[in-house]
Amino acid sequence: MIRMSDPDSLNLHSPAQDAAPADNSSSEARLVHLARQGDHDAFGQLVLRYERRVVKVIQRFIADRETVSDLTQESFLRAFQRLQQFDPARRFGPWLFKLAVNLTCDHLRRQQRRGRWSLFSSRPEEWLTDSASAAASRRDEITVQVQRVLLELPEAYRTVLILRDLEGFCTADVAAITDRTEATIRWRLAEARKMFRDAWERQERRDHHSDPNSRPAIPPELPSAGAT
């Protein structure tokens, strides 16, 4: 175990290299406890455990890969700096995602302020990937259209919709991440879905008028159990 009180003894190896096979019995609470005491490797295991999910969440807001990577690193750094403020009675995940979402929203606000005076602004087409497969290109089409519609929503509603419907967080987790009550989140979620539907229909009408064949193929079935 490497302690922060002895910085010269630290090295930059991945904690997974030491502890591969990963210690599955080590609970998240124990890792957080050790990280709060200054255990570098324990925090590394938390990073490895959450980084893919954090990247995925930030990617929902931002297309640029470098920016996503920078924001992911910044999120973990901030988490490390504020570990002493974390309440161990709560779950680490929502706290971490809250930091990541706040950083991402701050970045978007700064970008928006700069964008008002810049000559070029980002377009939803940035979400397009280089994949050539048919399935990927169809998904890219839907991705672009969804992102275009999401950009029309106010930030508070967009965040709730992304976290609940794109990332699949439960309402309680969305409330914890956005620092709102669950009742507020339910109200915002209902409003956000209504706004999204209206914007989606407007977008479809526009696309249909410009090019009748441009409609992306969306699976007709609704995966949710609540659908009738």
Place this chain on the structure above:
Amino acid sequence: MNCTQARRLIHLHVGDDLTLTESQILESHLADCPACCSQQARMLRPMAALHALRDAAPEPSPSVWPSVSSSILTQIRLHHTTRRFNLQVAAVSVCSLLLAVVTIVQTLQSLRPGSTDAANYWMPTQAQRLPGQFQPSVRSVASFSQNSPNSAQLQHAVNWPHGAQDF
């Protein structure tokens, strides 16, 4: 349940965000309300688009841990560097403080009225005076002149208004 209440619940129902009781109440309303049923049908396509992206795997990206780890270590080293106790600075500070205290004490002692050096501080030299700027009284100067070794100089100071004609 009226249609306004039902339509708000529809937006939660399509994402499976209702309790069992709420779902049952809504479904009984939907069974009798074609307008609300069509509202729910309008939600299907947009929700399907959202859910189609839900399970999309994130694009593979290298782990951020090496960079995060490096930044953390840099911060820790910086933290330790700034917190290291510097004995030289502390020693110089203490010496300066002692010197300042000794100087202040000596100055205060010499300024005390009974002190032999008091006249040097109280009475400016002739070259430092300006006409009409300072008019010492005979009584105040005489009180200092009793034990003063520079009685001739003090006597000159008493007569200073006449001596000021030198200027």
